Amino acid sequence: MDGDIYRMIRNLPNRIALIVVILALALWIDLSSEINITNPLTDLPMFSRNVAPRLGLDLQGGLQVLLEADLPENAQIDAAQMEIARNIVQQRTDALGVNENVIQIAGERRIVGEFPGLEDTESVLETIQQTGLLEFVDTGDFSPEPGTILTTDYNPSGEPVVAAEGELVFRTVMTGAELSSVTVTPDTLGTSYIISFVLKSDGAKVFAEHTAANIGKFLTIVLDKQVISSPVINDAIIGGEGSISGGFTAESANAFAVQLRYGSLPVPLKIVETRIIGPTLGADSLNKSLTAGLIGMVIVVLFMIIYYRLPGIVAVISIFIYAAIAFAIFKWFHFTLTLPGIAGFMLSTGTALDSNILIFERMKEELRSGRSLIQAMDLGWSRAWSSIRDSNLAAIITSVILFWFGSTFGATIVKGFSLTLALGVLISLFTAIYVTRTLLAVTLKTFKPKNFERWFGL
Amino acid sequence: MDILGKRYYFFALSLVFIVTGLVLLAINGVPLSIDFTGGSMLEIRFDDATTPDTADILAIYENAGIDDAQVTTTEIDSLIIRSSFLTNEVRDEVLTNLQSTSGTTISVIRFDSVGPSIGEQVTQRAAIAIAVASILVVLFIIWSFRKVDNAFRYGVCAILAMLHDIAIIFSITGIGAYFFNWQVDSLFLTALLTVIGFSMQDTIVVFDRIRENSNIFRRLEYEKLVNHSIMQTLQRSINTQLMTVEFLLLALALFGGVTLQEFAIILLVGLLSGTYSSIFVAAPILVLWEKREWQTWFGRKAEA
Numbered sequence: 153m154d155g156d157i158y159r160m161i162r163n164l165p166n167r168i169a170l171i172v173v174i175l176a177l178a179l180w181i182d183l184s185s186e187i188n189i190t191n192p193l194t195d196l197p198m199f200s201r202n203v204a205p206r207l208g209l210d211l212q213g214g215l216q217v218l219l220e221a222d223l224p225e226n227a228q229i230d231a232a233q234m235e236i237a238r239n240i241v242q243q244r245t246d247a248l249g250v251n252e253n254v255i256q257i258a259g260e261r262r263i264v265g266e267f268p269g270l271e272d273t274e275s276v277l278e279t280i281q282q283t284g285l286l287e288f289v290d291t292g293d294f295s296p297e298p299g300t301i302l303t304t305d306y307n308p309s310g311e312p313v314v315a316a317e318g319e320l321v322f323r324t325v326m327t328g329a330e331l332s333s334v335t336v337t338p339d340t341l342g343t344s345y346i347i348s349f350v351l352k353s354d355g356a357k358v359f360a361e362h363t364a365a366n367i368g369k370f371l372t373i374v375l376d377k378q379v380i381s382s383p384v385i386n387d388a389i390i391g392g393e394g395s396i397s398g399g400f401t402a403e404s405a406n407a408f409a410v411q412l413r414y415g416s417l418p419v420p421l422k423i424v425e426t427r428i429i430g431p432t433l434g435a436d437s438l439n440k441s442l443t444a445g446l447i448g449m450v451i452v453v454l455f456m457i458i459y460y461r462l463p464g465i466v467a468v469i470s471i472f473i474y475a476a477i478a479f480a481i482f483k484w485f486h487f488t489l490t491l492p493g494i495a496g497f498m499l500s501t502g503t504a505l506d507s508n509i510l511i512f513e514r515m516k517e518e519l520r521s522g523r524s525l526i527q528a529m530d531l532g533w534s535r536a537w538s539s540i541r542d543s544n545l546a547a548i549i550t551s552v553i554l555f556w557f558g559s560t561f562g563a564t565i566v567k568g569f570s571l572t573l574a575l576g577v578l579i580s581l582f583t584a585i586y587v588t589r590t591l592l593a594v595t596l597k598t599f600k601p602k603n604f605e606r607w608f609g610l
Numbered sequence: 611m612d613i614l615g616k617r618y619y620f621f622a623l624s625l626v627f628i629v630t631g632l633v634l635l636a637i638n639g640v641p642l643s644i645d646f647t648g649g650s651m652l653e654i655r656f657d658d659a660t661t662p663d664t665a666d667i668l669a670i671y672e673n674a675g676i677d678d679a680q681v682t683t684t685e686i687d688s689l690i691i692r693s694s695f696l697t698n699e700v701r702d703e704v705l706t707n708l709q710s711t712s713g714t715t716i717s718v719i720r721f722d723s724v725g726p727s728i729g730e731q732v733t734q735r736a737a738i739a740i741a742v743a744s745i746l747v748v749l750f751i752i753w754s755f756r757k758v759d760n761a762f763r764y765g766v767c768a769i770l771a772m773l774h775d776i777a778i779i780f781s782i783t784g785i786g787a788y789f790f791n792w793q794v795d796s797l798f799l800t801a802l803l804t805v806i807g808f809s810m811q812d813t814i815v816v817f818d819r820i821r822e823n824s825n826i827f828r829r830l831e832y833e834k835l836v837n838h839s840i841m842q843t844l845q846r847s848i849n850t851q852l853m854t855v856e857f858l859l860l861a862l863a864l865f866g867g868v869t870l871q872e873f874a875i876i877l878l879v880g881l882l883s884g885t886y887s888s889i890f891v892a893a894p895i896l897v898l899w900e901k902r903e904w905q906t907w908f909g910r911k912a913e914a
Contacts, residue, residue, distance in 0.1 A: 220725075277698050424725035426698060430653075433719050451856055459849065492800040495877075499804050502854030503811060506846075509853070510815065513846045539818035542754050543811035549750055550743045550807050557739030565796050566736065569803055 157530040160593060167590040175473055178480035203483040206252065207268065208490030208568065209427070211441075213434035214268040215276060218425035221261040229261050229419060237419045238263050241280055254488070259560050263421065268488075269431070277423065286328025286412065290362065291372040295382045302374055325362045325371065330355025334412045336405045339397060345405035346397040349412065356392025364388035373412075381408065441494055452505065460512050462599065462607040466591045467508040474504045474583040478576055493568035496551075500576020503544060507584035510536040519604050525596055533589055540584055547577045614837045617894035624774060624891060631781020634788040641787040643795035646733055650696040650723035654708070655688040657715040662708070667691060670707045674700050688719055696723050736799060740806065744769050747810055751817070758821050763899050768813040771892035775809045776802065778883040782876055790872075797873040805880030808854065812847070813888040819843045820893070832900045836893050844889075851885045 160167070181187065181203050189199040209216050219241070221229050234257055241263060242255040254266045267276055289304050296302060306324035333350045351359055363371070363385050372382040373396075383396050400408065452471075456464040478497065482489065515532030523531065551574035558567030601607035613620075644651055656662075664681045671679035671693060679693040696704070701721065709716050748765035755761035779802055786792035819839040827835055855878060898904075 274698070274702060423698065426701075426721065426723045428718055428721035430717060430719040432717070433653075448856065452853055455852065455856075491797075495800050495804050499807055499854070502808070502850070505853045506811070506815070506850040509846050509849045513843075513849075517842070535822065538822070539815045542751075542818055543814040545754075546747050546750060546810045546814055547807050549746050550810060553739055553743035553746065554803060557735060565800055566739070566803065569800055573807060 157526060157533075157593070160589070161597065164590065164594060164597070167586070168594065171473070171587055171590060175476060178473075178476040181480035181483055182476055201484070202486075205483055206486055206488045207434075207438065208488045208493065209266060209268055209429050209434070210491045211434050211438040211489065212269050213429045213431035214266065215270045216267070216425075216427040217265045217277065217280065217423055218258070219263040219265065219280065219421040220424045222420040222422040223261070231260070233419050234261070234263070237417050237421060240417055241265060241421075245276060245279055262424075266488075277426070280421070280423070285375070285377075286331070287374045287377075288325045288327075288359075289322045289372045289374050290325050290366065291322055291370045291382065293369060295370045295384070296372055296379045298379050298381060300379045301377055302372065302379060304374065304377065322372075326355050326358050328375075328412065330358075331412060334409045336400075336402070336409045338402075344397070345400040345402055346395045347400065347405055347409050347412070348393070348395040351392040351394070353392065359392065359394070360388060360390045363394075364390070437491060441491070445494075445498075456505075456508075459609055460509075461609045462595060462601060463508075463512045463515065463592060464609075466588060466595055467505070467512070469591055470508065470583050470588040471501070471504055473587050474580055475501070477583070478579050481575060481579070482572070487571065488568070489572075490565075490568040492565045493572045496569040496571070496573035497576050500547075500573050500580055503547060503577055504580030504583060506543075507536075507540045507580060508588055510540055511584070511588065516608060519608060525601070525604075529592060529596065537585075540581070544577050544581050548574055551577070611841060612837060613840055613889065614833050614894055614897055617890070617898070620890035620894065624778070624887075628774075628777045628781045631784035632777070633784075635780060635784030638784065638788050641791070641793045643793040644692070644722060644724050645796040646730065646794065648724050648730075649692065649694050650701075650721070652691045652693075652696070652701070652704075652721050653684070653688050653719040654691070654705075654716050655719055656712050657717065661687075661689065662712045666711055667708065670704055670711065673707070674703050676700065676704075695725055698723075740803075743806075744772065751814065755817070755821055758824055760900075763896055764817050764821075767892045767895045767899070768810060768817065770895055771813045771887040772806055772809045774887045774891045775805050775880060775883045778887075779805055779876060779880045782879045786872060786875070792872050798876065801873055801876040801880060804877060805884055808881055809884035809887060812850075812884050813892045815846070816840060816843050816888045816893060820896070833897045836897050840889050840893055847885050847889060851882065855881050 185202070185204040187199070187201045187203055188197055190196065191198045221227075221234070223229065238255055238257050242253075245253050245255065245265065245267070252268055254264075256264050258264045265276075265280065270276060285306075287304055287306055289302060291302075303319055303321050304324045305321050306327060330352050331349055332352045335348050336345055337348055338344075339346050367385050367388065369385055370382050371385050373380050381396070381398070383398060396408075453468050456467050458464070460467065478500075481487075487493070511532055514536045515528050518528035518531045519525070551570040554566050554570035555574065558565070558570055599607070667681050667689070668679055671677070671691070676693045676696065679691055682690045682692075684690060701723070705716060705718070748769055751765035751768055752761045755764045758764070783792060783794060783798065787794075816839065819842055820836055823830075823835055823839050823842075827838075830838070
């Protein structure tokens with residue numbers, strides 16, 4: 153690394169320019185809630201990105217639910233099915249008009265749903281657990297293939313269904329709401345399986361009338377307007393208990409039964425954890441952490457300047473740039489800031505400060521042993537570098553493992569903490585290598601301090 | 611200053627602190643919150659100051675089929691009701707009944723309801739994640755110190771220092787639980803992770819100086835070399851400690867709220883321990899290992 157410093161000093165204008173550009177970009181993102189770039193020639197928007205800060209539930213209040221597959225502990229759960237279930241939950245809750253809800257898969261059998269700023273929790277919980285719309289449709293002599301989309305005359309809102317021209321509208325005999333239980337049993341021969349169902353009293357009456365009048369016709373079972381099966385009516389089903397047969401294997405019968413029971417969710421879900429943070433508690437935590445962060449920052453700034461003098465000022469500027477970049481990245485990538493996330497960020501701020509302290513302590517050592525300013529700066533940096541590199545790498549290794557753990561297991565606390573820690577450490581490496589060094593060189597070149605005692609607090 | 615010469619005093623100091631806390635923890639049992647044991651916690655505030663009697667609240671819970679509710683009041687005039695796991699239906703029922711009994715509006719400050727199996731699994735996996743991370747860091751240190759004799763020892767000593775800090779955290783939690791009814795909740799996990807991260811970084815900085823010095827002072831006796839390295843990094847240790855701790859302490863002690871104060875104190879002690887253990891645990895164990903001092907522990911001392 154010897155001699156490196158001279159090359160760096162020759163390059164100073166370029167380095168300063170780069171820092172200014174990065175800082176300007178960071179501040180632009182930090183201070184706006186939306187980034188818009190307009191094409192100057194056409195005046196049309198070219199690029200737009202929402203960079204409003206996202207606050208976690210603990211800082212703004214809201215609802216978090218952890219859903220778990222309602223299946224035996226050892227059951228194999230297909231990842232693709234979980235993804236479908238996640239999508240369905242997302243769609244259902246999106247329809248509620250909740251802002252910025254996040255639905256994520258956590259591990260093999262869990263889904264985390266977060267609804268920031270939400271106060272009416274009941275509607276969300278109901279929506280998540282609601283079943284899809286299951287209909288028994290009279291299709292007459294027509295037996296549609298599974299997967300076909302049918303238009304039916306049933307509309308939950310009660311408004312009449314208007315059919316497009318040339319489109320058939322089928323009559324819905326009854327909906328899945330009339331099902332009271334669904335079970336799977338082997339048939340009498342034991343070679344295949346049948347699905348037995350019990351209807352509620354209203355449904356039983358309707359069903360009895362319909363089946364009695366339509367023997368030999370098809371009764372198509374439709375889920376969210378999509379055909380899942382189209383059995384033929386063999387007998388009138390009186391008394392509300394019926395069965396569906398048709399060469400089901402144990403597996404296909406169970407899958408069908410799950411659809412009947414839970415609607416369109418391919419994996420039945422139950423709520424295993426609910427957390428509600430009231431808006432006052434969230435706002436309180438946010439205010440207190442902002443105040444506290446500010447006071448902490450002032451103390452750090454005073455300490456650094458009093459103790460390290462000229463380099464201290466450089467460190468303060470460098471930490472400010474570090475914070476501006478970090479905050480801009482958090483906003484750009486829509487990270488949600490939570491209390492554990494802030495703890496991780498504070499730890500990485502400590503790391504960024506530590507890098508500066510390590511460099512300055514080494515510089516002071518070299519100055520004490522009689523080296524010139526330039527030499528001291530060069531050696532101070534190159535000798536502190538190995539400890540900065542290794543300690544930061546260890547922190548990154550730790551946070552990567554914790555992040556992996558947090559995201560595979562839905563431990564949002566661990567995830568938030570490790571993500572901000574890892575990013576903070578990476579950014580602090582950049583500011584230590586690039587920003588602190590450059591600014592230090594500029595300052596020393598401009599001021600040419602002679603009195604080390606006064607300017608460095610030797 | 612000869613820090614290493616007094617290493618057994620420092621070991622004793624750590625041991626006394628750790629044992630005290632862990633004994634209290636053993637007597638008291640680990641005070642796990644519902645984050646780990648499962649259960650529910652409902653914190654509510656009544657808009658008019660007409661808080662119903664505890665007995666009324668318990669009766670409402672019992673009507674809903676929950677007979678293990680416990681009611682506590684907080685500093686901000688809210689009520690915390692802890693009980694076994696509440697489904698959302700039961701919670702709604704309880705809230706409606708509380709509302710009609712008290713005759714005022716109730717605002718829910720927070721509600722946590724955790725199924726029994728979740729917390730246990732999270733703890734297990736967190737422990738595995740920390741173990742995996744530790745092993746990787748040991749391997750990284752061994753690789754990074756490969757040009758120094760016995761690189762393996764540096765990795766092991768860094769982990770011993772980390773374990774020391776974890777033990778200190780559990781100890782302070784045990785003391786807090788005994789005297790102030792602290793509970794181990796998910797914020798505790800955050801504090802633990804922060805301290806683990808800090809502990810490793812801090813130890814590596816001290817070890818880095820030993821690594822550098824062992825190339826410069828090849829003839830110097832190992833104990834003197836390590837002691838010299840500690841003294842050289844001491845100013846940095848103190849300043850960084852002031853920075854990070856001062857920063858975190860002020861930021862978090864000011865949060866108010868009993869749970870967050872608890873978090874701040876655990877962090878404070880843990881981070882102090884992170885710096886302490888690099889100097890007074892990790893480095894001395896390196897020397898102890900070099901000299902194979904355990905051979906003299908139980909027999910007669912070689913040279914008194």
